[in-house]
Structure formats: structure tokens, C-alpha cells
Amino acid sequence: MTRFNPESDVLVATIGRPHGVRGLVRLHAATDDPVSVEEFGTLHDEQGEEWVVRWVSPGVAALTDRNGQTVSDRTAVERVVNRRLYVAREQLPAAEEDEFYHTDLIGMVAVSEAGDELGTVVTVHDYGAGVSIEIDRGLIIPFTMACVPHVDLAGRQVVVIPPPMVEVEGDLDGDVQVRA
Secondary structure, eight states: OOOOOTTTEEEEEEEEEEETTTTEEEEEEOSSSTHHHHHTOEEEOTTSOEEEEEEEETTEEEEEETTSOBOOSHHHHHTTTTOEEEEEGGGSOOOOTTOOOHHHHTTOEEEOTTOOEEEEEEEEEEOSSOEEEEETTTEEEEOSTTTOOEEETTTTEEEOOOOOOOEEESOTTSOOEEEO
């Protein structure tokens, strides 16, 4: 049994709904390359249970537990739906220059160009249209070079330049005027 460590473990996949009746699952990779989820070898969940993933088709995988038993039917899959699968941070390859793991950004202090503290990065959002970081004071910033020009991993700090604010005036049920 592997002990889950929220400080250093990195989410790599989430077990989704069953696929068919023979124990296959929809697996939602949280990596740029879904193949890497299988390549990590043994993964673990928050309960400390260990799993090995084998892709059978895009988005569909077979799961094997620590005893070498493959999840074999739909009922068994239903018991593990929504489990998150992790690897220890040390197992991940080094990030390229100007590339960051979400987990490395969380907890960093966000400062303005002038050095004023704006808050702490609490989450990283990626809904497919681009990554953004959320600062604990309710600020969500696009994670682009224009808005986050500097990330200091060693100093645990990001420089943030909030984009111009957009103000909406009027009744949101009727005519709306937008000012930048």
C-alpha cells in the first residue's frame, strides 16, 4: 500500500464510468500525453490502493490492482469510479524551459510588477481554451507570458500583470454596454 501524500503526489488520471461489461473504464488522463499514464507504472489513489493502467483504445483502459487482479466486470468498475490516480512528484520527468507542472504553481506567492503581494496561487484551471491561475483573493489570470511574465520556482513566486478590466453596465436582462 502506498501512502498518499497531498504535498508531493501529482494527479495523472481520474477513473471514469465503466466501458462495457468486462471491467474496462473510461480513463481521463491529466497529462499532456495520455500514453504517459501507462508508462508511469504503478499509480496510487487517495486511499493508498495501487493500480496499473493498460490502455486498450483511446480513453479506455484496463485496471489491475496491487495483487495483479484485473478489474473484471462492470460492478467492480462502478466501485472505483471517480478515483483519482497519482504518482510521486519525483517520478515525473523534468519540465522543459517555460513549462510548469500545475502542482508546482499551486502555493506560489503572486506579486505585481512593483513587488506588491497579490495573494497565493490556489488552483490552476485548464478548460481547453487556455490555462489560467486562480489567486486566493478571487483573481483569475490567464497563464500567458503577457499576464505572468516571470515564474520563480526556487523563490516560489510568480509575477502577475492582470489584464485590463472589463466593466459591464446596464441591466443584464436587457441592453448591455461594455467598457474596457
